[in-house]
Amino acid sequence: MVKLKSNDDKEFEVEEAAVIQSEMIKNMIEDGCATSVIPLPNIDSKTLIKVIEYLNKHINMGKAAETGEEDDLKEFDEQFVNMGWEELFDVIMAANYLNIHELMELCCQSAADRLKNKSVRAVREMLKITNDLTEEEEQEIINDAPWAFEGPEIDDTVN
Amino acid sequence: MLSVIHMESKGDSVLPMPNLPAELITKILLKLPMKYLLQFRSLSKSWLLLISSPEFVKNHLLLSATNKNYTHHRVMIKTGNSNHDIKDCSVSSLLYDSVTEAFDLNYPGKKRDDILGLLVLSMD
Numbered sequence: 001m002v003k004l005k006s007n008d009d010k011e012f013e014v015e016e017a018a019v020i021q022s023e024m025i026k027n028m029i030e031d032g033c034a035t036s037v038i039p040l041p042n043i044d045s046k047t048l049i050k051v052i053e054y055l056n057k058h059i060n061m062g063k064a065a066e067t068g069e070e071d072d073l074k075e076f077d078e079q080f081v082n083m084g085w086e087e088l089f090d091v092i093m094a095a096n097y098l099n100i101h102e103l104m105e106l107c108c109q110s111a112a113d114r115l116k117n118k119s120v121r122a123v124r125e126m127l128k129i130t131n132d133l134t135e136e137e138e139q140e141i142i143n144d145a146p147w148a149f150e151g152p153e154i155d156d157t158v159n
Numbered sequence: 160m161l162s163v164i165h166m167e168s169k170g171d172s173v174l175p176m177p178n179l180p181a182e183l184i185t186k187i188l189l190k191l192p193m194k195y196l197l198q199f200r201s202l203s204k205s206w207l208l209l210i211s212s213p214e215f216v217k218n219h220l221l222l223s224a225t226n227k228n229y230t231h232h233r234v235m236i237k238t239g240n241s242n243h244d245i246k247d248c249s250v251s252s253l254l255y256d257s258v259t260e261a262f263d264l265n266y267p268g269k270k271r272d273d274i275l276g277l278l279v280l281s282m283d
Contacts, residue, residue, distance in 0.1 A: 092179065093183070108187045108190060112188070115191060117195075119198075120199070123202060124202055124203075129203050129206070131203050132204050133203060145197040148193075148197035149201075
């Protein structure tokens with residue numbers, strides 16, 4: 001077992017087979033630097049719990065194809081990314097810091113999927129972006145590729 | 160332009176997306192097709208700078224061109240005598256779907272920076 005400590009001083013025990021999906025921790029273990037508790041100063045306990053949940057579920061990913069558990073894993077992934085923007089960004093930051101490639105891919109893809117077909121107005125509201133372009137500058141960008149701003153698929157709702 | 164982006168990527172509370180450094184925003188945006196990116200340039204100045212940077216454009220093109228499912232590859236078909244009668248359809252749809260829909264190519268009549276490589280098919 002490997003002990004991880006969040007930045008709010010909470011400790012979590014994780015199986016080595018699960019935690020080595022993190023390249024960063026795998027390297028630490030290989031270099032003999034993971035003898036006691038591994039402090040993770042960039043990750044709070046709420047986010048670390050989510051990451052550990054993912055690592056534990058994906059522990060036997062190589063075996064999933066053989067045992068037909070791929071659908072189960074896919075369903076888990078879909079449920080896993082069902083979270084708000086802020087939480088998703090926290091997990092992306094943690095996955096990047098811990099260097100967990102699959103988790104990074106999953107979360108970045110989810111973020112990209114949420115932005116697809118959204119109108120500019122909707123994205124500004126979803127991500128709390130302040131528009132600091134002048135009306136002229138904005139119009140110039142639209143005139144540069146007006147076809148990109150048109151289409152029945154463009155969704156103006158915020159969710 | 161690049162120097163501004165460089166500065167931003169070193170900051171702590173980096174816009175455009177709240178809390179995420181530019182490096183991670185780039186990872187998300189690289190997963191989006193060009194159409195959305197052209198739109199999202201108008202979100203704010205920092206988005207415009209990020210999406211217009213030569214580095215980003217190069218990486219996006221590279222990813223799209225090497226996509227194994229050909230998600231962003233299109234086939235252009237000339238359907239009439241006029242130069243404007245051009246339709247296009249998705250290569251991934253041709254390969255994997257039972258029916259492929261071809262659309263009128265909404266060609267703006269000026270240079271298209273997002274077209275790389277041209278495959279000409281001729282059918283008798």
